Amino acid sequence: MSTHVEHRDDTARKMGMWLFLFTELLLFGGLFLVYSIYRFANPEDFARGGHELNVFIGAVNTIVLITSSLTVAISISAMQQGNKKLVLQMLGITIFLAIVFLVNKYFEWGHKIHYDLYPGSNLFRALPPGEGLYFLLYYFMTGLHALHVIIGAIILGFMAWYVHKDEIDATNYALLENGGLYWHLVDLIWIFLFPLMYLIH
Amino acid sequence: MIEQEEKQKPLNFFQDSGGKKGILAWITSTDHKRIGLLYLYSLSVFFLVGVTLGLLMRLELINPGKDIVEAQTYNGFFTLHGVIMIFLFVIPGIPAVFGNIAMPLMLGARDVAFPKLNLLSWYLYIFGAALALSTLLVGKGAPDTGWTFYAPYSIKTGTNVTMAVFAAFILGFSSILTGLNFLTTIHRMRCEGMTWFRMPLFAWALYATSWIQLLATPVIGITLLMIAAERTLGVGLFDPTLGGDPILYQHLFWIYSHPAVYIMILPGMGVISEILPVFARRRIFGYTAIVYSSLAIAFIGYFVWGHHMFTSGMSGPARIIFSILTFLVAIPSAIKVFNWLATLYKGSIDLKPPMLFALGFIFLFLIGGLTGLVSGALATTVHLHDTYFVVGHFHYVMFGGTGFAFFAAIHYWFPKIYGRMYDIKAATRNFWIIFGGFNVLYFPMLWAGMMGMPRRYYDYLPEFHIPNIISTLGSWIVAFGIIMMIITLVKGFRNGKPVGKNPWNALTLEWQADSPPITENFEELPVVTEGPYEYKS
Ligand code: HEM
Numbered sequence: 014m015s016t017h018v019e020h021r022d023d024t025a026r027k028m029g030m031w032l033f034l035f036t037e038l039l040l041f042g043g044l045f046l047v048y049s050i051y052r053f054a055n056p057e058d059f060a061r062g063g064h065e066l067n068v069f070i071g072a073v074n075t076i077v078l079i080t081s082s083l084t085v086a087i088s089i090s091a092m093q094q095g096n097k098k099l100v101l102q103m104l105g106i107t108i109f110l111a112i113v114f115l116v117n118k119y120f121e122w123g124h125k126i127h128y129d130l131y132p133g134s135n136l137f138r139a140l141p142p143g144e145g146l147y148f149l150l151y152y153f154m155t156g157l158h159a160l161h162v163i164i165g166a167i168i169l170g171f172m173a174w175y176v177h178k179d180e181i182d183a184t185n186y187a188l189l190e191n192g193g194l195y196w197h198l199v200d201l202i203w204i205f206l207f208p209l210m211y212l213i214h
Numbered sequence: 215m216i217e218q219e220e221k222q223k224p225l226n227f228f229q230d231s232g233g234k235k236g237i238l239a240w241i242t243s244t245d246h247k248r249i250g251l252l253y254l255y256s257l258s259v260f261f262l263v264g265v266t267l268g269l270l271m272r273l274e275l276i277n278p279g280k281d282i283v284e285a286q287t288y289n290g291f292f293t294l295h296g297v298i299m300i301f302l303f304v305i306p307g308i309p310a311v312f313g314n315i316a317m318p319l320m321l322g323a324r325d326v327a328f329p330k331l332n333l334l335s336w337y338l339y340i341f342g343a344a345l346a347l348s349t350l351l352v353g354k355g356a357p358d359t360g361w362t363f364y365a366p367y368s369i370k371t372g373t374n375v376t377m378a379v380f381a382a383f384i385l386g387f388s389s390i391l392t393g394l395n396f397l398t399t400i401h402r403m404r405c406e407g408m409t410w411f412r413m414p415l416f417a418w419a420l421y422a423t424s425w426i427q428l429l430a431t432p433v434i435g436i437t438l439l440m441i442a443a444e445r446t447l448g449v450g451l452f453d454p455t456l457g458g459d460p461i462l463y464q465h466l467f468w469i470y471s472h473p474a475v476y477i478m479i480l481p482g483m484g485v486i487s488e489i490l491p492v493f494a495r496r497r498i499f500g501y502t503a504i505v506y507s508s509l510a511i512a513f514i515g516y517f518v519w520g521h522h523m524f525t526s527g528m529s530g531p532a533r534i535i536f537s538i539l540t541f542l543v544a545i546p547s548a549i550k551v552f553n554w555l556a557t558l559y560k561g562s563i564d565l566k567p568p569m570l571f572a573l574g575f576i577f578l579f580l581i582g583g584l585t586g587l588v589s590g591a592l593a594t595t596v597h598l599h600d601t602y603f604v605v606g607h608f609h610y611v612m613f614g615g616t617g618f619a620f621f622a623a624i625h626y627w628f629p630k631i632y633g634r635m636y637d638i639k640a641a642t643r644n645f646w647i648i649f650g651g652f653n654v655l656y657f658p659m660l661w662a663g664m665m666g667m668p669r670r671y672y673d674y675l676p677e678f679h680i681p682n683i684i685s686t687l688g689s690w691i692v693a694f695g696i697i698m699m700i701i702t703l704v705k706g707f708r709n710g711k712p713v714g715k716n717p718w719n720a721l722t723l724e725w726q727a728d729s730p731p732i733t734e735n736f737e738e739l740p741v742v743t744e745g746p747y748e749y750k751s
Pocket of ligand 1: 296299361
């Protein structure tokens with residue numbers, strides 16, 4: 014005997030998501046703090062580290078992510094208007110862009126690892142301490158971010174599935190909005206990572 | 215007709231509804247009361263493991279020199295004792311158990327905002343706990359760093375630190391999800407007429423706590439991940455020979471762990487604010503002041519982490535600032551204590567077990583708080599840092615404070631949860647055993663600390679012998695009292711006298727629900743027209 018009635022409270026759902034995003038910001042906040050302190054202590058080494066990165070790939074990835082944020086936003090507007098087909102297209106493009114981002118990342122990391130620049134390698138051990146810290150943080154922060162890209166893409170995949178099954182529709186799309194919010198967060202963090210890692214010399 | 219009526223009587227939450235039966239129906243339940251009890255039972259087991267480790271340590275310390283264990287085993291003991299007590303008992307303790315069981319009832323809600331997430335938090339908790347405990351059994355043995363995992367030692371030691379750190383990370387995640395759930399519940403699920411300032415103080419305390427859980431825990435999460443990365447990759451994030459800075463680790467650690475101290479104490483204070491008016495038959499004195507002091511503690515609590523590091527390398531001005539801020543937190547805490555005392559003034563005090571534990575809390579917390587000021591003052595801390603004075607101090611706060619509040623809460627809500635009353639006389643006796651034993655156990659630690667006995671050693675100089683003997687005796691009394699308490703409660707659960715809805719004549723909403731409450735708490739959601747403590751004395 015289940016007397017349970019679904020009480021739907023979209024405001025609560027979105028509030029929960031926002032609160033979760035705060036925790037994500039603070040998670041990266043800890044890393045940004047460590048980054049700034051070590052950058053302050055070793056400005057030259059960090060600058061030298063920054064020169065090693067490929068600004069071009071970084072810039073391409075920035076554009077890719079910003080575009081994907083746009084497509085997610087469009088998918089939500091489309092949902093409000095009940096245009097299911099456009100929603101699915103836009104989510105599809107977003108996930109595709111996420112994959113492009115990850116492929117770029119793969120080549121970028123792969124290139125460095127190829128010439129032995131990864132934590133624990135001999136080349137790495139020979140670096141001046143500050144530069145070592147720089148690259149450690151580089152791998153750690155972009156790695157954690159890439160993990161978020163993967164999770165975000167999976168979430169959006171689920172969203173697309175729900176839209177397809179009509180479990181998300183024009184009257185009930187808070188879930189999709191939450192997925193979108195998460196994706197914007199992923200984008201936002203990259204917007205900070207890109208200048209900190211690639212541009213400051 | 216009669217049959218139909220019987221069918222319509224809603225099941226209480228102990229009775230299985232909907233297909234599943236027995237244990238399976240419990241571990242898949244999203245009912246906040248069942249989840250609360252899952253927490254209560256699992257947490258009690260871990261608490262007893264922690265107590266056992268504590269007893270073993272005390273036994274080792276009964277005489278100078280080696281008695282029962284080697285130094286390395288002892289190091290594992292205090293680390294695991296600390297990790298269990300902190301991450302598995304006091305941090306989740308009151309919110310996860312009594313927040314879950316009582317808070318939705320107090321707000322006149324049917325459940326928390328995200329019931330499934332609530333169950334997930336419990337699974338994360340169990341997973342984290344299993345990881346933490348298994349460090350004992352696998353690999354190179356239990357971590358020996360102390361529960362603080364200070365770098366660079368935590369990076370160099372061969373013991374199972376990575377796993378313990380990972381366990382703490384998972385437990386943190388569980389704690390974040392609970393906080394998020396409670397915040398949303400409090401914002402969105404209060405029943406009709408329950409304005410913010412008609413909310414019971416326990417809910418307010420949980421509200422402040424949840425913010426801390428949410429905003430501080432991620433920082434320790436990332437810090438612990440850094441320790442794990444450092445241990446696997448070995449690149450010197452916190453290692454000075456490779457350009458890193460171990461002091462930075464301490465900062466990051468305490469940026470979380472000091473606010474976490476308030477995660478531990480605020481819910482306990484909330485429990486006390488519930489119990490005192492009920493058993494003094496008086497309106498709580500200074501409701502708004504208590505609310506704001508909770509929020510103030512939560513806020514100022516973020517800025518005092520440096521006081522754990524006075525002796526580990528910090529500039530003079532920074533120390534002075536942190537010291538001043540530390541004294542500032544004492545103000546809202548004292549506001550609470552004075553309000554509680556004013557509530558008691560001219561009340562008709564009824565010394566039932568919940569009240570005794572609450573008064574015990576105030577007494578012990580006072581000693582804990584005052585010894586805290588002694589440790590927070592720059593001149594005295596240099597002498598006392600890393601001595602048994604500190605060990606005594608934080609047991610007074612965490613065990614005498616939060617632990618006693620936990621015991622008070624269980625004695626207070628027990629009839630609501632189980633619909634039966636425990637033996638009041640036996641419970642009163644148990645209180646006096648635990649309370650007495652507690653002081654025998656920890657007061658000598660303050661004394662030994664003043665004499666200069668350092669903490670975290672399995673051995674000590676002969677001149678500290680007397681306080682250590684007394685302290686070990688005390689540990690047996692406390693353990694005996696805890697066992698007796700469990701026996702009394704289990705007996706009450708088995709065949710205590712059935713009670714009605716409101717055995718304590720309290721006014722908050724949970725006492726309007728059945729005992730035990732029905733599956734969705736209320737047949738009809740209550741409507742509130744006045745504050746929660748309008749006792750006509
Ligand atoms: C019968 C109960 C208990 C006994 C006998 C006991 C005993 C001890 C002793 C002797 C130490 C000091 C070890 C050393 O520095 O060499 C210690 C440390 C500690 N205790 Fe307890 N304790 C008990 C209960 C608790 C409770 C309830 C809590 C928390 C709520 C707690 C939290 C801690 C913490 C955090 C430490 C510090 C561990 C470290 O140094 O890393 N203890 N305990």
